[in-house]
Amino acid sequence: MIFRGSIAHFPKVSTSPKDDIVYLHDGAIVVENGKITAIDDYKQIQQTFPSMPLTDYSGKLIVPGFIDSHTHFPQTEMIASYGEQLLAWLAEYTFPTELKFADKSYSEKMAGHFIQQLVRNGTTTALAFSTVHAHACNALFSAAAKRNMAMITGKVCMDRHCPEDLQDTPELAYQESKALIEKWHGKGRSLYAITPRFAPTSSDEQLQALGKLASEYPDVFIQTHLSENKDEIAWVSSLFPHCSNYLGVYQHYGLVRKRAVFGHCIHLQDEEWQALSSAGATVAFCPSSNLFLGSGLFDKQTADKYQVQQALASDVGAGTSFNLLRTYGEAYKVSQLKGQAIDPLQGLYMMTMGAAAALELDKDIGNLNPNTFADFVVLEPHFNSLSTLRINDTSDCADTLFALSIMGDERCINQTYIAGIAQLGTNKTVEEPVNAVA
The missing domain is CATH 2.30.40.10 (Urease, subunit C, domain 1)
Known part of the structure; x- marks a missing residue:
């Protein structure tokens, strides 16, 4: 044709x-x-x-x-939920919504809704967080595979600081993630991402187990959150006093490398930018989410200075649209406030070739x-x-x-x-x- x-x-x-x-x-x-x-x-x-x-x-x-480099499949139904900043928003909206995904049939229904929203908005590949439930991850992979769609996702791993019914253990996180890798990674167009939600919801033992898994599967993706909110950063510092900074937690457990994608990265120190660059890791710029939760303004100039790979991301449901064109529009506004205007061709690059190259997928998409x-x-x-x-x-x-x-x-x-x-x-x-x- x-x-x-x-x-x-x-x-x-x-x-x-x-x-x-x-x-x-x-x-x-x-x-x-x-x-x-x-x-x-x-x-x-x-x-x-x-x-x-x-x-x-x-x-x-x-x-x-379009390639959406950081989004949350279970948060489709809670988009546009009012108010709060990150930590309160997680407790009030995110965790209660994700509890619904204990129901396998519900997970399958919501996977269908998520895929619908992606394709209606021109997104053909997504790096998506699932929930702690392995069957929810299976549901999303299955829904994408029916369309021969490239999907990168993974079971969320959390063993503390979240509702008990959303907790796994270090052992379960390792075992279920490994089983999902064996079942899906590289099968058709499905690719797996090891997915600790963020450092505060994983114990040292769990992060160590996930680091071990990452070393066993060097070509899988890693996705998590980094330096989105100042209260979050202070919390990480109190939980991991043996690490020099937030990124240092992930470095300590072997989770910073190529194909590792860190959402947000708003409040990084210079040494963190340098470490991301040296490792070949990627930053997912989530402008609508950062504005919606009042988290801060991404510093693209510094990311460029350290030659850190960057990709655009919707971060639904804190992000306010599945549409990556609109997401670039929000990135433009953020960059205007920082005096670093992002032109539209750079915006298109960050949601197509730039994202693909950062994910080492530019031979395919x-x-x-x-x-x-x-x-x-x-x-x-x-x-x-x-x-x-x-x-x-x-x-x-x-x-x-x-x-x-x-x-x-x-x-x-x-x-x-x-x-x-x-x-x-x-x-x-x-x-x-x-x-x-x-």
Whole structure:
């Protein structure tokens, strides 16, 4: 199948997205067996593949599928819950909601809702926290696998400072996580992430067990939280007096490395930035969540100074939208307050190629290069009368993306493709792909 439209992507890892974006005003990609086999100007593609069927998205913008590098699957239903800062918000909203996931059928139902929200908003890959329940993690992997969707998730590990019914033990965290790795990691498009919620909810013994697991499986991901809130940081200092700083806790237990993704990182010390850089770890920038919980403003300038890998993330449910374009819009506002404006091409990079490269997945996703999975999004610049007025024939790619990021929502997602299969119906409902991998 040929897909025609304006096309924008980053074919290589970049430190200057403005210079390295490839934009085809009238372009086309060729998709065969779930992967992209060619990309070029439409006239050239038409000459090379004269008899191939065409799906025409002229007037629309095709970009790689978005990668959400930090989100919470069980918090889908509690998005937009009022007030509180981090620690009180966890106690009042998060833990009570996650208790519901003890019910296996409930977990399966909510996994379906979560996947629906991702694809409606153009997200084709997510690095997602599950709950402490192994069956909830199984439910999310299964729901994603039905769509042949790249999903990175893991069972949350907590053995203290949370409701008793959400606690596991060091042994159980190790055993259940290991079993899930063996069942899912590298099977189809599923990938596993060792997932201590954050340092305060894991004992030294549990973190040691998870560090052991990480050493046994060096290619799995690690996801957790780091320096989101000042009260949280003080709490970590009191719980781990033998560690010099918050990141030092994770370093002590062997949890800082490539494919380790740390959410937030708002209040880091210079030595922590340097350690993240040296380890090749990644920071997930969660602007809407940081604003919503009053946690603080991410310092992108310092992250850039230390050459720390960065990716955008919704952090639903403290994050206020599944839409990563809107998330970039919030990142732009944060960066304006810091005097470090993030331009729209850099924003697109941070949710596509930049995220894929940070996760060491850029051979498969994050761009529209031949031999990558055909995960892409069709953006509709004219989704209402105001966007039609604002975005016109003189708008370039960057201006269109910026306007959509400030004004847009799921209405600007015309279609989401995962491995070449359309995920949205004409009325924007989510349809079961007819040939998804079970």
